[in-house]
Amino acid sequence: MSLSAQISITADNATPAVAELMSSTQPRKLAMICRDPLRAFWRDRLKKYPRLPGKFAAFPPTGFGEESAESVQAFAGEGTVQLTANKQGLRLRYEGGTVTPVKAKVLCFGIAPESYGKSPYEFGLVQGQKTPDEVKQHLKKLFAFAHSVTFQPNLEVVPVNDEFQEVAMAAISRSLEPQTLKS
Amino acid sequence: MSVPLAYERSLRKQMAAFGEAVDQRTKDELCQKMLDGLKSIIHPIQEFRERNLAQGVTTGETTNSLTGEITKLLTQFEGGRALAAEMNIGFKIDVAQRVMRGAGHFVSDQTDIDEYPAWEFHRLYERDVPRGYKGGKGGLIPVPDDDWPSRWAEAGEACGDDDWLEWEGDDQGGRGVALKSSGIWALLGSLRDDTLGNAYYPFAFNSGFGTDGVPYNECVQLGLLQDGDRPESAKIDFAKLFEIPS
Numbered sequence: 417m418s419l420s421a422q423i424s425i426t427a428d429n430a431t432p433a434v435a436e437l438m439s440s441t442q443p444r445k446l447a448m449i450c451r452d453p454l455r456a457f458w459r460d461r462l463k464k465y466p467r468l469p470g471k472f473a474a475f476p477p478t479g480f481g482e483e484s485a486e487s488v489q490a491f492a493g494e495g496t497v498q499l500t501a502n503k504q505g506l507r508l509r510y511e512g513g514t515v516t517p518v519k520a521k522v523l524c525f526g527i528a529p530e531s532y533g534k535s536p537y538e539f540g541l542v543q544g545q546k547t548p549d550e551v552k553q554h555l556k557k558l559f560a561f562a563h564s565v566t567f568q569p570n571l572e573v574v575p576v577n578d579e580f581q582e583v584a585m586a587a588i589s590r591s592l593e594p595q596t597l598k599s
Numbered sequence: 600m601s602v603p604l605a606y607e608r609s610l611r612k613q614m615a616a617f618g619e620a621v622d623q624r625t626k627d628e629l630c631q632k633m634l635d636g637l638k639s640i641i642h643p644i645q646e647f648r649e650r651n652l653a654q655g656v657t658t659g660e661t662t663n664s665l666t667g668e669i670t671k672l673l674t675q676f677e678g679g680r681a682l683a684a685e686m687n688i689g690f691k692i693d694v695a696q697r698v699m700r701g702a703g704h705f706v707s708d709q710t711d712i713d714e715y716p717a718w719e720f721h722r723l724y725e726r727d728v729p730r731g732y733k734g735g736k737g738g739l740i741p742v743p744d745d746d747w748p749s750r751w752a753e754a755g756e757a758c759g760d761d762d763w764l765e766w767e768g769d770d771q772g773g774r775g776v777a778l779k780s781s782g783i784w785a786l787l788g789s790l791r792d793d794t795l796g797n798a799y800y801p802f803a804f805n806s807g808f809g810t811d812g813v814p815y816n817e818c819v820q821l822g823l824l825q826d827g828d829r830p831e832s833a834k835i836d837f838a839k840l841f842e843i844p845s
Contacts, residue, residue, distance in 0.1 A: 445713075445714070448710070448711040448713070448714045449711075449714045449814075451711060452708075452711065452714075452715055452811060452812035456811050459723075463723070463724060482724050485723075485724075486697060486700060487700070489700075489703065491707075492710070492711070538684065587814075590814055590816060590817075591714065591814060591815070591816065593816055
C-alpha cells in the first residue's frame with residue numbers, strides 16, 4: 417500500500433499571481449516597459465551635448481543638442497528596443513570624420529556671438545552675385561573659413577550598453593514591485 | 600485602442616525622414632521656386648512661347664495691378680534665402696517638425712498603455728524666457744496666469760474628467776500628471792492663443808515642455824488608478840491629427 421498526494425495547481429490561490437508575474441515577463445511586455453525610459457535616457461544625454469570650449473561656450477546655443485534629443489525615437493519589438501536619432505551631423509560627432517565643402521569653395525564657421533551656428537548668407541552674402549568689399553570685410557569679422565574640418569570621435573553621444581541595461585533593469589524592477597511594498 | 604506595430608513604425612519613420620529632409624537648402628530652394636513662379640506671372644509671354652501656345656496674352660486692369668504688386672514684392676528680395684528669412688520659414692518648419700514628432704510619440708505612446716497609462720508633463724529644455732515671464736531691461740518680468748502650472752489648472756478644470764492631478768512643484772522642476780485618456784491634453788493644446796491645437800506636445804511653440812510615460816504602479820500610488828484597473832488609451836482621430844484650430 418502506498419500513499420500518494422496530488423496537488424492541483426490550477427486550484428491554487430497563488431496561480432493568478434504567478435500567471436500575472438509570468439505575463440509581465442513576456443519579451444514584448446518587457447520591451448514595452450523599457451522603451452519609454454530608454455528613450456528618455458538617451459534624449460536627456462543628448463540634450464546636454466557638450467558645448468565647444470573657450471569663448472564658444474558663452475555664445476547662444478545653436479540648438480544642436482536639443483534638436484538631437486528631440487529626434488530620438490524608440491521602437492519596441494519582441495524582447496528588443498530599437499533606438500534611433502535622426503539628426504544630421506550626429507553620427508559624425510559620434511564616429512568622427514572630416515567634412516569638406518560639396519558645392520561651396522570653403523566651409524564657414526561663425527566665430528562671433530551673432531554669427532555662431534549661422535550661415536554667411538544671413539549676413540549679406542548672395543548666391544551667384546559678386547560680394548561687395550564692405551560685406552566681405554564684415555564677414556571676415558564674423559566667420560572663419562577652412563577647406564576642411566575634422567571631428568574627433570565622441571563616444572559620449574551614444575550611451576554604452578551597460579548604461580542602457582541599467583536603465584532597463586531599473587524600469588523592469590519598478591514594474592514588478594508589488595503595490596503593497598510601495599504604499 | 601491598439602496601434603499595429605508595423606503602422607506605428609512606418610508612421611514614425613516617415614515623419615522622421617520628412618522632418619530631416621526639410622533642411623535649410625530645401626527651404627531656400629522652395630522659396631526660390633516661389634519667386635520664379637511669381638516672375639513667370641509678370642512675364643507670361645515668355646512662358647507661353649516656351650510652351651508653344653498660339654494664343655496671345657491679354658493684360659487687363661486687374662492683371663496690370665497684380666503685375667505691379669508682384670514686381671514691387673520681388674524687388675524686396677534678392678533670392679530665395681531672403682524670402683525664407685522674411686517669411687520666417689525656418690522657424691515655422693522647425694515648429695512643424697516638432698509637431699510631427701510629437702504626433703509620432705502620441706500614436707506610439709498608446710501602444711504601451713498597460714505599462715504607462717499616464718503622461719507626466721514637465722520641462723525638458725531650458726528657455727531664456729519661459730512662459731509665465733517676459734523679457735525686460737532688468738531681467739524677467741512675471742506674466743500672471745501664463746505659466747504652465749496655470750494653464751494646467753485651467754485645462755484640468757475645463758476638461759470635465761478626474762483623470763488628472765494637481766500640478767506638483769513649480770514651473771521649472773515640477774510636473775503635471777494625467778491619464779493618457781484624459782481630456783486635459785486636448786485642452787492644454789487649445790485653450791490659449793499661442794497653442795498649436797494638438798492633444799500632444801508641443802502644445803505651444805518653443806515651450807521646452809514635453810511628456811514622458813508614468814508607470815502603472817506609480818499611477819496606482821498617485822490615486823489615478825485602482826490596482827487592477829485596465830487603463831484606456833487616448834482616442835486617436837488620424838483625420839484630425841494635424842488639424843489646426845479655427
